[in-house]
Amino acid sequence: xxxxxxxxxxxxxxxxxxxxxxxxxxxxxxxxxxxxxxxxxxxxxxxxxxxxxxxxxxxxxxxxxxxxxxxxxxxxxxxxxxxxxxxxxxxxxxxxxxxxxxxxxxxxxxxxxx
Numbered sequence: 001x002x003x004x005x006x007x008x009x010x011x012x013x014x015x016x017x018x019x020x021x022x023x024x025x026x027x028x029x030x031x032x033x034x035x036x037x038x039x040x041x042x043x044x045x046x047x048x049x050x051x052x053x054x055x056x057x058x059x060x061x062x063x064x065x066x067x068x069x070x071x072x073x074x075x076x077x078x079x080x081x082x083x084x085x086x087x088x089x090x091x092x093x094x095x096x097x098x099x100x101x102x103x104x105x106x107x108x109x110x111x112x113x114x
Contacts, residue, residue, distance in 0.1 A: 008036040008049060012060075015051045021113055024058055027092045031109050034085035035062040038107070043068060045104065053113060057094065061108040063101065 012028045015021075032049065039047045045065030052059040089096050093109035 004036050004040055005033045008032045019053050024111055028060055028111055031089050031092050032060050034089050035107050039064045056113055057110040058113045059108060059110055061106050063106040065104040
């Protein structure tokens with residue numbers, strides 16, 4: 001998982017530099033790392049990462065080959081070591097969601113791009 005998440009952060013850093021959006025490197029990296037980590041931990045399928053600048057938003061999306069549904073974001077157990085990933089996505093993104101595909105799903109998030 002470390003390699004996939006590291007590569008995701010590199011993609012965000014490169015894209016934000018190319019689009020002159022240095023303020024989005026940190027939040028977009030957190031969001032994409034969480035989405036990629038979920039695919040590695042729960043879906044276990046190949047994935048496709050897409051970053052798209054559609055002003056006024058940067059769209060971050062991860063497509064995987066699992067039809068497994070993502071559960072709603074509950075309040076995290078303060079004693080738990082994990083379970084905060086989608087909560088972070090919800091807090092950092094303007095909007096986020098899940099779209100089913102014929103052979104999997106895409107999880108996306110929109111971050112404000114000034």
